[in-house]
Amino acid sequence: MKLLEIRDFAQVDGRKLMDIYAESNEENIDYFYPDATDRAAALARIEEDFLAYIRDDILQKEQNRYMVLERDGEWVSALRLYKLDAGEYYIEALETRPDCRRQGFGSRLLGLVLERLKEAGPFRVRDDVNKKNTASLGTHERCGFTVADSVGHDLLDGSVDERSYSMEYRYNKGEAT
16 A cells, blocks of 8 residues: 655546545535536536646645555545644545445555654644544544544634534654644
């Protein structure tokens, strides 16, 4: 397995990335295009919009990364990593390809990202996880995250989400806290 650190949109394999987010993209049809009668066309639009967001927003900021776990040339899990300040990070959109779930790929990706961040010294990582998403909560806890707040705090737009927990991982002087 290999950790890919995507900094430039030219490194993005759109099909492989959309396969990771297939389930979420399908669910987003009803949210973004509730009146769509052609679900295939709506899904194509969702994927197009998602890739444009990555190209035109996320990867336009030098400190942002898309982190991808690759196995035998296939992309199996991904997340967005935002550097907020020195030693402060925010994770968003940790997902594993639907046909690769329950095999530890999300934990492996998250663990590799944390190991990469340790190379630069002390840090804190925050993430919001839906309270009903027991699989993601378990993944975060296995990787050393703890619940920092009973509500989620989107550190990018400042919003608060009662449906989520704010999760936190701290690393200082060689030990996670």
